[in-house]
Amino acid sequence: MFLLPLWTDITTSFKSLNDLINTVPVQPPLSPTIEPLIAAFNIMKRPLLNSLTFTVAATILSCLLGSINGYALTKIKFRGSNTIFLLFSIGIFLPYQAVLVPLVLTLSRLGLFNSLVGLILTHTIYGITITTLLFRNFYGLIPDSLIMAAKTDGAGTWTIYRRIILPLSLLPFVVAAVFQFTSIWNDFLFGVTLARGSEAMPASVALANLKGTTEFNWNVQMAGALWYALPILIIYLLLGKYLIRGYMAGAIKG
Amino acid sequence: MVDITIKNLTKKYGNTIAVKDLNLQIRDKEFFVFLGPSGCGKTTTLFAIAGLIKIDAGEIWIGDELVTSAERDIHKPSQEREIAMVFQDYAIYPHMTVFDNIAFPLTIRKAEKNEIEERVNKTAELLGIYELLNRKPRQLSGGQRQRVALGRAIVRKPKVFLMDEPLANLDAKLRVQTRTELKKLQLDLGVTTIYVTHDQVEAMTMADRIMVQKDGVTEQIGTPDELYNHPSNLFVAGFIGSPEMNLIDCTLVEERKGFYLDAKEFRIPLPAKMPSELGNYIDAEVKMGIRPEDIYESKSSEGPTRENAIRMTLDLIEPVGPYLLLHLRAGRIPLVATVKHTETEVGQEAIMEMDPSKIHLFDEKTTQAIM
Numbered sequence: 001m002f003l004l005p006l007w008t009d010i011t012t013s014f015k016s017l018n019d020l021i022n023t024v025p026v027q028p029p030l031s032p033t034i035e036p037l038i039a040a041f042n043i044m045k046r047p048l049l050n051s052l053t054f055t056v057a058a059t060i061l062s063c064l065l066g067s068i069n070g071y072a073l074t075k076i077k078f079r080g081s082n083t084i085f086l087l088f089s090i091g092i093f094l095p096y097q098a099v100l101v102p103l104v105l106t107l108s109r110l111g112l113f114n115s116l117v118g119l120i121l122t123h124t125i126y127g128i129t130i131t132t133l134l135f136r137n138f139y140g141l142i143p144d145s146l147i148m149a150a151k152t153d154g155a156g157t158w159t160i161y162r163r164i165i166l167p168l169s170l171l172p173f174v175v176a177a178v179f180q181f182t183s184i185w186n187d188f189l190f191g192v193t194l195a196r197g198s199e200a201m202p203a204s205v206a207l208a209n210l211k212g213t214t215e216f217n218w219n220v221q222m223a224g225a226l227w228y229a230l231p232i233l234i235i236y237l238l239l240g241k242y243l244i245r246g247y248m249a250g251a252i253k254g
Numbered sequence: 255m256v257d258i259t260i261k262n263l264t265k266k267y268g269n270t271i272a273v274k275d276l277n278l279q280i281r282d283k284e285f286f287v288f289l290g291p292s293g294c295g296k297t298t299t300l301f302a303i304a305g306l307i308k309i310d311a312g313e314i315w316i317g318d319e320l321v322t323s324a325e326r327d328i329h330k331p332s333q334e335r336e337i338a339m340v341f342q343d344y345a346i347y348p349h350m351t352v353f354d355n356i357a358f359p360l361t362i363r364k365a366e367k368n369e370i371e372e373r374v375n376k377t378a379e380l381l382g383i384y385e386l387l388n389r390k391p392r393q394l395s396g397g398q399r400q401r402v403a404l405g406r407a408i409v410r411k412p413k414v415f416l417m418d419e420p421l422a423n424l425d426a427k428l429r430v431q432t433r434t435e436l437k438k439l440q441l442d443l444g445v446t447t448i449y450v451t452h453d454q455v456e457a458m459t460m461a462d463r464i465m466v467q468k469d470g471v472t473e474q475i476g477t478p479d480e481l482y483n484h485p486s487n488l489f490v491a492g493f494i495g496s497p498e499m500n501l502i503d504c505t506l507v508e509e510r511k512g513f514y515l516d517a518k519e520f521r522i523p524l525p526a527k528m529p530s531e532l533g534n535y536i537d538a539e540v541k542m543g544i545r546p547e548d549i550y551e552s553k554s555s556e557g558p559t560r561e562n563a564i565r566m567t568l569d570l571i572e573p574v575g576p577y578l579l580l581h582l583r584a585g586r587i588p589l590v591a592t593v594k595h596t597e598t599e600v601g602q603e604a605i606m607e608m609d610p611s612k613i614h615l616f617d618e619k620t621t622q623a624i625m
Contacts, residue, residue, distance in 0.1 A: 143343060143345065145341040145342070145343050145345035146345045146347065148301075148304075148306050148332075148339070148341070148345070149339065149341055149345035149346075149347075149403075149406075150347075150358075151305075151306065151331070151332040151333050152304055152306070152332050152333070152335075152337055152338060152339040152416070153333075153338070153358050153359040153362060153406065153410075154333045154334075154359050154362045154363055154410075155333055155358075155362050156331070156333055159362060163358075163362075164347060167349045168348065168349055
């Protein structure tokens, strides 16, 4: 039952305008055509590439920074680390809308309004809060003695991160990356505010624009949605098994 | 020459004092044990030497290098101190093979590949884990993991070994076996070693010298023999030795024939030659200590009439193997004795004697040894 929307999306994507009028949405096309897919792809090509660029970049950056933060917060004891973590946690609950106006002002002052770099920056910073939480919780499970052993073995702070922490972090990286990729890819609000109608327009915004004001080319729109959903599908298919393991976490032991 | 000198070391956690004004000199090539119940500050002291924690006061010297000084704000990072540490939970890196684990201290120092290979192989052979070099830690047993941790420590030929209860997680049989191997290894390598444990048997069997700690304060430093035969206070007397030393409340009395200990239920004469300080304790409350092996059944024909013979009731016999553990009672005073053999049956009266020269006396108030 929950696959029905996906099914409808697929059937409609392969329908000509004629089929669209003459068939029920869930019914397969009478004469399948890939024209809507091509039409949608041509319109969404650039925005899809935009989305892919900033989503991948922001995902990598936010995961990496989250991991470093998590390491610092759990394994390098410093004054005020708990306060800093508390502030990070509050960041998770900040609604997008609350930061919208200052965000637009800041980005335009920096000259990053309507740019991919601006979107990367925004999504990275917004993502750090949740990735930090995730990595911190995971690193809490790595025994401190492992870090102390590495220290007495002669490793400095960064060597420990690179040689010990990072190789043990596959699972949280997968979980954080999937989570980040999905939420950044799906984001509409930041996209529509920060890069609407520009060269940097994200796919989510382009998809909404596919729905013209006078026409109802459902088939093209559905095809657009299909293109839009594709990367997420691929991610889940590729990383699904790690994701499940990650959710079961606590999986590794020192 | 790698001796370790600790001067006036103090470490606090909030308002709790973990280590208080510790002064200590550990000699070159010595096997030195920190012994004490949990929370006594022994691991804290070890971590301070390793540079894993900062201290609130005092100095630590490794060889002739000042590595830590709270007053002069010197804190050499752990990774630059030439120490190697073995942890209670082994702390071997789960994502690396045994080879990579042992090689880690060398690869970090960017040693030559050939040299790494040679030294890791040699170490693995020494510890009997050569066949395991390609395995991952999760495929190893506890004892094997322990060896990997040990290998990682000795591979780089450090100046000092620091060991934090390395045998605590092994089962009893393996622990005894590894204890012996570890001691031999330390003798062969000749590296100054500090070993932390709460197990007094481990401490007694392995150590050249032992420091007994309690609540962050040093109770006594000495060889196993000194600690056992001349405990300097009540805590050490009770902590060292198994079964424990019998401790009995007494009054010291002086009579024409000499000093006596009066425990109400019985009296024991003290040897004729006694230190003169004993005079200060006449008619005072003191604690008498006597080890279970220094109480034995009277064999003299004089029997109960002998001056140091005590009538006791035998409550229970525990056969330990090499000896029998007798739970006795002199009136209301419980005593434990170890004997090879007894004819006396449970519930019967036993005539016991104590060796007066083996009696320890402690000041009731200061808990310090009088003799």
